[in-house]
Amino acid sequence: MGEPLHRLLAKDAALPVPGIYDGLSARLVELAGFEAAFLSGACLSFARFGRPDMGLVSAAEVAETVAVIRERTDLPLIVDMDTGFGNALNVRRTVTTFERAGASALQMEDQLMPKRCGHMQGKQVISSGEMVGKIHAALDARRSRDTLIFARTDALDVHGFDDAMERAERYLEAGADAIFIEAPKTAEQMRMIGAQFGHRTPLIHNLVEGGHSPVQTLEELQALHYRLALFPASLLHLFIPTAQNMLAELRHSGHLQAMRSQMIDLADVNGLLGADELLAASREYQYE
Structure with missing residues (x-):
């Protein structure tokens, strides 16, 4: 267990957390x-369903x-639960x-359903009061204090920086x-966020390729007092x-010999995923 x-998050360093979407990742x-x-809701939508976030x-x-x-x-698993999938009662059931399924932390945002990617235009947000109620519902529903509740606001792009900062204060006071x-x-703006919150609570930041982040490295985030760097x-x-x-090469030439050195073998995939360990375990259940 990790x-x-x-x-x-209590350590004096920014924690890099890659986004995943299935067992292989x-x-x-x-x-x-x-x-x-980090189980990214966007990547789950992309990879499993072929749909935008x-x-x-x-x-x-x-x-x-x-x-x-x-x-x-057994790694700690941060789960993107979007808006909690409804109102405060829905949030309770979602948490x-x-x-129960195995989340270590749940990240909930204050967007209006249906939500969209935080780096897309056209977002809408619920009132801060409604979000505070949803945070309380999430905290009430968790069975273990070790299950963390992360509160995200998308209000900056909708109502501006001051509103986002006020919401963050309310969400922290609510117990996030x-x-x-x-x-x-x-x-x-990130410096101001870090100055106001960084010494009071872990701060989270998305590092999205092609997104709107003003910084790109762990070192920059740590200097701004952020503690969680998501690479979703x-x-x-x-x-x-x-x-x-790869598909273009296969379509063009009918084979993949030119790319063979870049590819992993089937045997290596089985090794990566623990096939030998499973075969050894299966032998323990063989009886004469």
């Missing part, structure tokens, strides 16, 4: 030596994915379901275990052009 997430992140993983994935589909990933890794002000526009879509952002190149 180190509990609350202890990782979880396994890769664990083998690479990361200390936590516009609130099309259901709570049941996320819970099923959490359970699949938890079966494969109960996701915690970490604060996430999505898509700051400048490094100065980096695996897919690399996988997609690689897959496109």
Whole structure:
């Protein structure tokens, strides 16, 4: 079992957390030596359903994915639960379901359903009072204090920086275990966020390739007093052009010999995923 997430966030360092979306991506992140993983709602929508991040994935589909990933890794798992999939009562059920499935932390945002990617235009947000009620519902529903509740506001792009900061204050007062002000526009805004909140609670930031982040590195985030650096879509952002190149080559030449050195073997995939360990385990149940 990995180190509990609350202890990782208490350290004086920014924690890099790659985004995952299935058992294979979880396994890769664990083998690479990361200390936590983030089940990105966007990447789940992208990879499993071939859809944009516009609130099309259901709570049941996320819970099923959490359970699949938890079966494969003991890493602390931060789960994107979007808006909580409804009102405060829906939030209670979502937290109960996701915690039971194996979530270590649940990230909830104050967008209006159906939500959309935090770096897309046209977002809408609920009132801060409604979000405060949803945070209380989430806190009441969790069975373990070790299950963390992260509160995200998307209000900066909708109502401006001051409103986002006021919301963050209210969400922290409501009991959120970490604060996430999505898509700051400048490094100065991030400096102000860090100055106001960084010494009081873990701060979260999205590092999205092609997004609107004014910073790009862990070192920059740490200097601004942020503690959690999400790389939510980096695996897919690399996988997609690689897959496109491979498919274009296969379509053009009818074979993949030119790309063979870039590809992993089937035997290596089985080794990566623990086939030998499973075969050894199966022999324990063989009786004469």
